[in-house]
Amino acid sequence: xxxxxxxxxxxxxxxxxxxxxxxxxxxxxxxxxxxxxxxxxxxxxxxxxxxxxxxxxxxxxxxxxxxxxxxxxxxxxxxxxxxxxxxxxxxxxxxxxxxxxxxxxxxxxxxxxxxxxxxxxxxxxxxxxxxxxxxxxxxxxxxxxxxxxxxxxxxxxxxxxxxxxxxxxxxxxxxxxxxxxxxxxxxxxxxxxxxxxxxxxxxxxxxxxxxxxxxxxxxxxxxxxxxxxxxxxxxxxxxxxxxxxxxxxxxxxxxxxxxxxxxxxxxxxxxxxxxxxx
Amino acid sequence: xxxxxxxxxxxxxxxxxxxxxxxxxxxxxxxxxxxxxxxxxxxxxxxxxxxxxxxxxxxxxxxxxxxxxxxxxxxxxxxxxxxxxxxxxxxxxxxxxxxxxxxxxxxxxxxxxxxxxxxxxxxxxxxxxxxxxxxxxxxxxxxxxxxxxxxxxxxxxxxxxxxxxxxxxxxxxxxxxxxxxxxxxxxxxxxxxxxxxxxxxxxxxxxxxxxxxxxxxxxxxxxxxxxxxxxxxxxxxxxxxxxxxxxxxxxxxxxxxxxxxxxxxxxxxxxxxxxxxxxxxxxxxxxxxxxxxxxxxxxxxxxxxxxxxxxxxxxxxxxxxxxxxxxxxxxxxxxxxxxxxxxxxxxxxxxxxxxxxxxxxxxxxxxxxxxxxxxxxxxxxxxxxxxxxxxxxxxxxxxxxxxxxxxxxxxxxxxxxxxxxxxxx
Numbered sequence: 001x002x003x004x005x006x007x008x009x010x011x012x013x014x015x016x017x018x019x020x021x022x023x024x025x026x027x028x029x030x031x032x033x034x035x036x037x038x039x040x041x042x043x044x045x046x047x048x049x050x051x052x053x054x055x056x057x058x059x060x061x062x063x064x065x066x067x068x069x070x071x072x073x074x075x076x077x078x079x080x081x082x083x084x085x086x087x088x089x090x091x092x093x094x095x096x097x098x099x100x101x102x103x104x105x106x107x108x109x110x111x112x113x114x115x116x117x118x119x120x121x122x123x124x125x126x127x128x129x130x131x132x133x134x135x136x137x138x139x140x141x142x143x144x145x146x147x148x149x150x151x152x153x154x155x156x157x158x159x160x161x162x163x164x165x166x167x168x169x170x171x172x173x174x175x176x177x178x179x180x181x182x183x184x185x186x187x188x189x190x191x192x193x194x195x196x197x198x199x200x201x202x203x204x205x206x207x208x209x210x211x212x213x214x215x216x217x218x219x220x221x222x223x224x225x226x227x228x229x230x231x232x233x234x235x236x237x238x239x240x241x242x243x244x245x246x247x248x249x250x251x252x253x254x255x256x257x258x259x260x261x262x263x264x265x266x267x268x269x270x271x272x273x274x275x276x277x278x
Numbered sequence: 279x280x281x282x283x284x285x286x287x288x289x290x291x292x293x294x295x296x297x298x299x300x301x302x303x304x305x306x307x308x309x310x311x312x313x314x315x316x317x318x319x320x321x322x323x324x325x326x327x328x329x330x331x332x333x334x335x336x337x338x339x340x341x342x343x344x345x346x347x348x349x350x351x352x353x354x355x356x357x358x359x360x361x362x363x364x365x366x367x368x369x370x371x372x373x374x375x376x377x378x379x380x381x382x383x384x385x386x387x388x389x390x391x392x393x394x395x396x397x398x399x400x401x402x403x404x405x406x407x408x409x410x411x412x413x414x415x416x417x418x419x420x421x422x423x424x425x426x427x428x429x430x431x432x433x434x435x436x437x438x439x440x441x442x443x444x445x446x447x448x449x450x451x452x453x454x455x456x457x458x459x460x461x462x463x464x465x466x467x468x469x470x471x472x473x474x475x476x477x478x479x480x481x482x483x484x485x486x487x488x489x490x491x492x493x494x495x496x497x498x499x500x501x502x503x504x505x506x507x508x509x510x511x512x513x514x515x516x517x518x519x520x521x522x523x524x525x526x527x528x529x530x531x532x533x534x535x536x537x538x539x540x541x542x543x544x545x546x547x548x549x550x551x552x553x554x555x556x557x558x559x560x561x562x563x564x565x566x567x568x569x570x571x572x573x574x575x576x577x578x579x580x581x582x583x584x585x586x587x588x589x590x591x592x593x594x595x596x597x598x599x600x601x602x603x604x605x606x607x608x609x610x611x612x613x614x615x616x617x618x619x620x621x622x623x624x625x626x627x628x629x630x631x632x633x634x635x636x637x638x639x640x641x642x643x644x645x646x647x648x649x650x651x652x653x654x655x656x657x658x659x660x661x662x663x664x665x666x667x668x669x670x671x672x673x674x675x676x677x678x679x680x681x682x683x684x685x686x687x688x689x690x691x692x693x694x695x696x697x698x699x700x701x702x703x
Contacts, residue, residue: 225480255483259359262479273392 029210029275034159037206041162044202045085049149052081056145060138063121066131075125076188076242079118082145083195084202085152086172087165092151098144102182117141119183126185160277166203167272169196170265178258180246190243193257194233200268201226207275214274222267225260232257328462331409335381338545339532339688340696342411342460343626343651344521347492347506350464351630353551353647354471354487355453355681358420359480363701366425369481370697373414373457374689376477377696380470383407398472400465408466412474413458414696415549415683420454430703432533432543432684434655438550441663443672450553450679453485458549458649464489486679488553490630490647505580505589509556509631509644510674512573513580516589517614518627530624533653542699545687548655550625553632553679556645561674572670574608582610592616605670612665623661625652645675655682 055078062071082089082100090096097105099117106112110123116137124134173196176182183189204211204222211219232253236244249257272278333341360366383405388395397405421431440446457474459467467489475484492506505515519530528534535544561569570577580589584603593604595616604611614620628651633644652658659682686696 255357255359258483259480262483266476266479269394273390273394276392278392 029213031276033210034163034275034277037210038157038159038162040206041203042157044206045088045152045157048081048085049089049145049152052078052085053145053149055081056142060142063125063131063134063138068125068129068131071121071131072125072186075118075122075186076183076191079188080191080195082118083192084199086196086199087161087168087203088152088155088157089148090168091155091161092148095144095148095151099141099148102184117144119185122183122185160272162203163207163275163277164272166200167265167268169200170261170268172196174258174261174265178254178261180249183246187245187247188243189246190233190236190249193229194243197226197229197233200264201230204268204271207271210275211271218267218270218274222264225264225267229257229260229264232260326408326462329406329408330383331462332382332407333409333411335378335689336691336694337688338690339547340411340413340685341381341688342413342458343531343547343628343685344527345411345460346521347628347630348409348460348462349492349494350461350467350489351492351628351647351649352459352464352467352471352487352489353649354457354459355417355485356455356457356482357485358424358454359483361424363425365481367697367701369478370701371695372478372481373474374695376474377412377414377470378689380405380473381407381410381412397476398469400472401469405469406466408462410459410461410466410470412470413460413549413685415456415458415685416697416700417453417455417681417683419452427700430540430542430700432539432546432548434539434548435682435684438680438682441677442667443675444677447678450486450488452681453683455482456549456551456681456683464491488632488647488679490632492630502588502590508629508646509558509633510561510569510573512569512575512577513589514629514646515627516575516580517592517610519624521626527626529653530658531626531651531653537653540703542703543684543687544699547651547653547685548658549683549685550648550650550652550655550659551680551683552646552648552677554646554648555643555676555678557641557674557676558644559641564674571605572609572674574604574610583608607669609666609669609671612669613662615665622654622657623665625650625658625662648680651685 055074059071059074059078062074089099097117100119101115101117102119103109103112103115103123106115109115110120110127115123118141120137121134121141124130124132124137173193177189177192177196180187180189182192204226208219211222233243235253236248238244333345335341358366358369360369385404386395386397386399387403401408418431418435418437421427421435437452438446457471459470461467461470471487475482495504495506505513505518508514519526521527531547533539533543533546533548535541537544564572566577570583574593575582575589579587581587581591582593582604584593584598585591586593593610593616595604595611598604600606601608601611614623628649630647630649631644632647633642635643637643650659687699689696
């Protein structure tokens with residue numbers, strides 16, 4: 001999501017549900033029918049951010065205790081709750097940058113003093129195999145996550161952002177994740193894929209009754225594509241419920257995932273318009 | 279480049295006519311700069327009289343092979359994601375439908391502004407054909423176990439092999455399917471590429487692409503056409519077989535009915551693509567006579583080294599058996615020794631120059647997007663490249679990518695589609 005886009009969104013935040021009144025002229029779905037799915041989504045986000053806060057507390061505690069092995073083990077699972085709710089978590093540009101930016105978002109890359117958050121800790125744990133110097137980074141990460149929780153609780157969820165969020169997650173995977181560049185030190189990318197897909201699927205699931213009314217074939221096709229991506233990732237599940245490293249992903253499955261993700265991105269990009277949202 | 283086609287060209291032509299007078303150009307330039315008398319604005323779109331150039335889509339052969347090469351070209355290579363024959367057929371039918379629209383042009387409407395637009399819109403609401411051709415070819419990997427097409431593979435289609443001077447980068451090689459885009463402007467090619475990507479998300483994934491250009495030259499009435507220059511500064515295309523000669527093209531370019539190739543392949547052609555980096559800084563520091571000896575042609579005119587005035591003059595190697603005029607290892611002599619025996623090695627070249635950026639060493643990353651077509655890949659590109667292996671030019675060039683593909687036969691009528699003969703064979 002671009003900064004401009006985010007800024008634009010924040011100005012429309014206050015509008016909340018007002019937007020529904022001007023939209024939906026041609027749609028069979030009434031704007032009020034979106035109220036249910038959106039509040040359900042808000043609950044989903046609240047649950048995830050609560051889990052994120054608890055997991056981040058444990059993760060950062062391990063970092064501060066200098067327990068590299070434990071911290072490495074907690075890294076990928078901790079991120080999953082963040083990755084599921086990324087479309088709304090990203091609405092707060094300052095926090096997203098602090099929590100989840102990558103080295104190449106910063107001018108001096110890994111050496112940049114502004115490089116913090118999950119990936120800064122990932123870099124320390126996997127590249128330096130150490131927690132040296134990570135204490136303040138861990139403190140900041142936990143504080144940022146708690147701040148995110150606070151802000152999300154106060155947020156009125158704009159329907160077009162929630163509905164559009166499913167496509168946003170797919171766009172992110174397609175544009176910057178499928179190559180394995182997100183978790184470049186730990187190679188835990190498949191965890192993130194799974195969570196991004198789950199987050200997108202949650203939105204589609206909540207909207208399904210409405211989408212089916214508009215276009216059943218569309219809904220069936222999205223369902224089938226989600227099934228393929230989940231089935232493909234399931235092949236890389238490990239016995240402990242985690243995932244193999246990204247390097248284990250076969251070339252063929254990577255292409256398969258890329259194709260399905262592109263198709264879902266293409267199809268889900270029509271969801272907002274289909275449900276009469278601006 | 280479109281400036282050459284500007285309606286104001288009489289003025290320009292006078293300028294070019296006076297080019298022999300050293301400072302005439304400078305004077306004219308400064309006059310123009312000082313007095314933009316027609317009120318033109320800096321961001322006005324450059325005007326072209328060629329946006330409505332239209333290359334027919336239907337035919338025995340696909341367009342974009344014997345079609346005169348326009349300024350801008352691109353090769354895009356894809357992985358095919360189709361998982362069964364029905365999906366593969368859907369891919370071919372979708373490509374047919376999109377290419378028919380893109381090459382012939384027309385309006386693209388968006389009735390519901392709440393939905394993403396149908397196309398990128400970079401050519402405006404009415405797509406202009408701009409001489410676009412889109413040529414679809416298939417790689418050897420499409421004939422693997424996925425679609426049960428193994429027995430239908432063209433006899434000579436195989437994955438491109440490494441030659442001794444190659445430094446092939448896997449991310450720039452091969453592919454299940456190649457699409458060649460050619461048009462008057464690069465934007466038209468990009469528009470077509472984006473349209474195809476948007477319409478085939480579950481069927482194709484882009485693997486690599488390379489764009490290139492051909493520098494236009496001033497039109498000089500009454501003089502024969504000349505070949506464009508490559509980034510080594512030499513004419514590239516001299517001695518290409520006459521692409522307007524249908525019988526010759528049947529012999530050199532098109533797979534013929536009744537040949538040893540599968541029957542479905544008749545009307546198709548083998549496409550060889552090579553991304554050949556040129557070390558231009560080093561080349562530019564090489565003495566002119568050495569450059570000419572390496573190529574076997576005079577640089578300014580393209581004339582052969584044993585006499586003649588133009589690139590159209592044919593060298594007579596029988597009178598130069600020891601290579602005193604044209605060295606035995608000169609590029610053009612190795613590529614085409616002009617003997618009876620090597621007549622079968624002719625092919626139709628259709629290259630573009632590419633320029634991508636800067637290497638880690640701070641040198642220009644540029645070269646030749648070499649594309650050629652032939653009815654017999656082994657007799658054509660492969661045989662010629664084997665003769666060229668070890669040539670002195672290798673010091674200045676490095677093939678880094680490309681692939682071998684088979685260009686499907688043409689779409690004959692409105693009911694036909696690309697790949698139909700393959701899929702129903």
